[in-house]
Amino acid sequence: MENELIKNLQLGSESAFREIVDLYKNKVVNTCFGFVNNAADADDLAQEVFVEVFQSIHYFNQDSTLSTWIYRISVNKSLDHLRKINRKKRWAQLIRLTTQANEINDSLIAHEQTPESALEDKERLKVLLQAIGKLPENQRTAFTLHKNEDLSYKEISEVMKTSVSSVESLIHRAKKNLKESLTHYYASEK
Amino acid sequence: MKTKEAIDEQVTKTLELMEQLPKASADAFFYTRLSARLERQNEPTVFNWFFDIPMLKPAFIALFIFLNLVSLVHWVNQYQSVQTQPLTATEELIEEYSLNQTTNSYLVFNEE
Secondary structure, three states: OOOHOOOOOHHOOOHHHHHHHHHHHHHHHHHHHHHHHHHHOOOOOHHHHHHHHHHHHOOOOOOOOOOHHHHHHHHHHHHOOOOOOHHHHHHHHHHHHHHHHHHHHHHOOOOOOOOHHHHHHHHHHHHHHHHHHHOOOOHHHHHHHHHOOOOHHHHHHHHHHOOOOHHHHHHHHHHHHHHHHHHHHHHOOO | OOOOHHHHHHHHHHHHHHHHOOOOOOOOOHHHHHHHHHHHHHHOOOOOOOHOOHHHHHHHHHHHHHHHHHHHHHHHHHHHHHHHHOOOOHHHHHHHHHOOOOOOOOOOOOOO
């Protein structure tokens, strides 16, 4: 079925493209959101991903699955976006993180929480996202794909073009770094 | 001063939130926006010689700075030459008879 979809898309079929978008749009938006933590940016990046899928499908030689290829494009677009932000406006990223925390707060309040604990969770989530944002790119990629998209280590290794043991090591180091970063934050907090 | 236990508790509580990381999904109009974007990209673009040739911007800025420097050097030279110019005959006369100074001497009539 996937082969047929790819073949039709390579022939320029709009219905095949629509089907692929419907199949993968939530996965792509969620993956990008895991990196940028901003719904509008994630939506914009997801559109860029599908534009690239549409334009580059002729170069897709099926050495991996379509899903792996689309995840790879999503990760690359998200990392490029983050690099661009870092390069151009380092200070703007801080403002963005504040906005993210507000967005996330709304979704947390949806659970039955007291306003006090919701506020505490909002603060904690802000700290957690900042710590995730400080992780090196490869650790962050492995960690985000694992936590946000529930991808297996094997699937992550295919997206990142690395071995399963490397992915295990990356996720282990990511967790260790997160713990250290949080410990440092709470120890220095007044 | 925080105890190690208190810090560890905070860290554990924060790490527990990882399981609650919010998920995002595409809205109902995602495909509509995407097809509009694709159509926009397929439209023929008008070539703008200044913005579409990347080398022109830095070259233009360099030329702008160069012209400003030339103007500045020219202005400084001109100013210095004005300062050191010899006095003209009229100016010499004004200087000699102190015509450019105001005097406070008054004529007094002898009333006797």
